[in-house]
Amino acid sequence: MKTRFYWPYDEVTADLSDDRRQLIIKAPWIQATLPVSDENLSAAVELVTKFKSQSLQQLDPGLMSSVFRALRSYPFCYVLPYTGSAEPTTGLDQPLLHDQDLIHLSPHELLRSVDLSETDVSSMTQLIGRQDWEWDASAALTFSQTGQGIDPESLLSVSRRFHLLEVMENDQGSDIFRRIEDLPEDQYRRMVMLLVRQNHYVTEQCQASLAPALDLAGQAKDHVAGFMAAEKGHDLILGSALKSMTDDRSGLPVCLSTRTLMKLLKFVAGRNLLAFAMVIEMFERSSYESIDPLASLLAKGGFDKAASLVNRHKEINDAGGHENIAASFLEFMAPCNPDYALEAMHLAELVSVISNSVTGSVWKLFHEISSGT
Structure with missing residues (x-):
């Protein structure tokens, strides 16, 4: 089974609770919280800082993905396309276009x-x-x-x-x-x-x-x-x-x-x-x-x-x-x-x-x- 990576939707924000024990992830349509331990507090602070400065590209993709993997069942994030050297396709169904009649229609x-x-x-x-x-x-x-x-x-x-x-x-x-x-x-x-x-x-x-x-x-x-x-x-x-x-x-x-x-x-x-x-x-x-x-x-x-x-x-x-x-x-x-x-x-x-x-x-x-x- 291929490993999936995740990235937040453009509308998603992140913040810490006042006691810094919860990571608060918000989208306009849903909100969730994740627990923050002493061990991952610095990573949570870095994540929130990058969100607020709109510099997510500077974050380690692995850190970002680990956070949103925990929220993958909810509408917070993109599933990134598979980026392995070759996507495993053996045994998969090949989707076939019925015809091209629809793709140019209004x-x-x-x-x-x-x-x-x-x-x-x-x-x-x-x-x-x-x-x-x-x-x-x-x-x-x-x-x-x-x-x-x-x-x-x-x-x-x-x-x-x-x-x-x-x-x-x-x-x-x-x-x-x-x-x-x-x-x-x-x-x-x-x-x-x-x-x-x-x-x-x-x-x-x-x-x-x-x-x-x-x-x-x-x-x-x-x-x-x-x-x-x-x-x-x-x-x-x-x-x-x-x-x-x-x-x-x-x-x-x-x-x-x-x-x-x-x-x-x-x-x-x-x-x-x-x-x-x-x-x-x-x-x-x-x-x-x-x-x-x-x-x-x-x-x-x-x-x-x-x-x-x-x-x-x-x-x-x-x-x-x-x-x-x-x-x-x-x-x-x-x-x-x-x-x-x-x-x-x-x-x-x-x-x-x-x-x-x-x-x-x-x-x-x-x-x-x-x-x-």
């Missing part, structure tokens, strides 16, 4: 390749508001380059950062949740039921959307199958949450973003295993909050049973450790060619943008229903 054109009507493609293009690709795929591929191609796990770590930045910049969830809290009771009820229905739909469609990846997974097929098995039955949990709120789902449609997201997941699963890993990373990465934000919103409105079930779903996912399952799908993947990697980055960006549009899309749907349009 987001709008790529949406047209998915199972969507022209009307839905136009509506989604308007909703996401992205005419061209914005993730710096060229820099990502250069960063992840090895002597034999693009290191899949390294590129996965880059796409993870891009997605987290996308969430920070474009996800409207927190703002809309605050607005929901101020709605009159009947409107609040309708809106939160719509939100639960979107989550329920995702779990309903999960198995069908994931299944095509089994044909691409090669030696990682057992990992994908195990993940699918762990996801079975989650629709029953969220179905029970919905049933505790209403016996009539006929007035709870699934919004365009949610439908598109699951169709796109199915498309990705049958097209590009590296993209599939990037997308599952987005779906399964924990919020690291003690209570699911939707569960908290439900509880504030008195929907205690639904809140409990939604949070139970989160706890099951957290207990399964699926936030790091994506890397296991790449365990047997050899370095890939740049076109395959570029397609993966474009597919991942499109999924990221659409996933960040879901809450806004539900909010729009809610207003359309409320106004009778």
Whole structure:
């Protein structure tokens, strides 16, 4: 097994606690602490000093990697590309590009390749508001380059950062949740039921959307199958949450973003295993909050049973450790060619943008229903 090295994301900072017994590592999306002993205090001080002076390049890469190896399960760091004299590829699966049809397409054109009507493609293009690709795929591929191609796990770590930045910049969830809290009771009820229905739909469609990846997974097929098995039955949990709120789902449609997201997941699963890993990373990465934000919103409105079930779903996912399952799908993947990697980055960006549009899309749907349009 090859040794992996790690480097902090650009947004990460480091500091010492007042008693100098803890190393505090912060990213905009998560914070962690590591114990500091008398033996490693000087190294911790050096690390913090270099962080604050923005002179990390002067640090011993081994020291940096040892710190972030301890945090590798959390979104703090890049996985550096393998830099051995020759990357071991014997017995690995060679990822093959299906064709070159997608790599030169715009987001709008790529949406047209998915199972969507022209009307839905136009509506989604308007909703996401992205005419061209914005993730710096060229820099990502250069960063992840090895002597034999693009290191899949390294590129996965880059796409993870891009997605987290996308969430920070474009996800409207927190703002809309605050607005929901101020709605009159009947409107609040309708809106939160719509939100639960979107989550329920995702779990309903999960198995069908994931299944095509089994044909691409090669030696990682057992990992994908195990993940699918762990996801079975989650629709029953969220179905029970919905049933505790209403016996009539006929007035709870699934919004365009949610439908598109699951169709796109199915498309990705049958097209590009590296993209599939990037997308599952987005779906399964924990919020690291003690209570699911939707569960908290439900509880504030008195929907205690639904809140409990939604949070139970989160706890099951957290207990399964699926936030790091994506890397296991790449365990047997050899370095890939740049076109395959570029397609993966474009597919991942499109999924990221659409996933960040879901809450806004539900909010729009809610207003359309409320106004009778």
